[in-house]
Amino acid sequence: MTGSETPPSFRLAYVPGVTPAKWVRIWHERLPDVPLDLVAVPAAEAAGVLRDRGADAGLVRLPIDRTDLSAIPLYTETTVVVVPKDHLVTAAEEVSAADLADEVVLHPLDDTLGWENPPGRPALERPATTADAIALVAAGVGLLVVPQSLARLHHRRDLTYRPVTDAPASGVALSWREDGTTELVEQFIGIVRGRTVNSTRGRPPTPPQEKKSKRQDAGTAARKPARGTSPRTSTGKPPRNGSPRTPKRGKPRGR
Known part of the structure; x- marks a missing residue:
C-alpha cells in the first residue's frame, strides 16, 4: 500500500431506536483491520443517505423505496x-x-x-x-x-x-445500493444473517487438494496387508497374542 492509498473502511448508517452493537462487535472480531464507522441518521433521511453514498449500508425502517436499493428484512417490532x-x-x-x-x-x-x-x-x-x-x-x-x-x-x-x-408494526431492514454490493457489504450481510466465520459466503474458496498419482496409490496398496492374513511384526514373525504357539525344542536330556 502506498502512502496515497486509503485503507478500506465500512460506513453503517442506523436510524433511531435500532441498536447495531451486537453486529458491530462481531465485525470487529472478524475484520479487525477494517474500521466500521457508525452514521446516525433520521429515519426519513436514511434512504437518501444510502443513495448519496453517505454510507455503504444502513439499518433502516420499512417500508423503503426499493427502486435502486436492496433490503433484507431483519425483524419486526412491537x-x-x-x-x-x-x-x-x-x-x-x-x-x-x-x-x-x-x-x-x-x-x-x-x-x-x-x-x-x-x-x-x-x-x-x-x-x-x-x-x-x-x-x-x-x-x-x-x-x-x-x-x-x-x-x-x-x-x-x-x-x-x-x-x-x-x-x-415497524419493520427493520438492512439496506444498501444495488450497484454498491461490495465484498464488505457481503461480509455485513453474513453477520446480520448469522453466518458463521467458516461460512463459504463472503470468503475465497478453498484451493483444490493435490490428487495422488496412480503410482503413489499403488505403493500404498502394496504396503497394506492382504485381506485374511495376519499382520506381522518388524521381525517378520506373527504376533504372539491370539496365535498358536510353537513348542520350543530343548536340549536332549542326558541318559
Missing part, C-alpha cells in the same frame, strides 16, 4: 403506547386502538408507523420529533404510539408503555 405512569391505560397488560379513541394521541412529523388513520383525537399541532412528543406526554398533553425501541430510547421514570395489539 408497537406500544407511551403514557404517564398514573394513567388508566396502565391497568391493562395491552390495549387496542379503540381503547385510545377518547385520548389525545400525538402524531409527530417523524412518525415511523405510517398510520392511515391514527387512533384517538389529534392534537392542535403535530410535534416536530418523537423526542418532542415524549416531552408532551410527560407534561400530560397526550399519548404517543411508537415502536417499542423508540419508547426505550426516550425512557423517562415518569412514563411507561403498553403494547397496542392492532397498531401497524
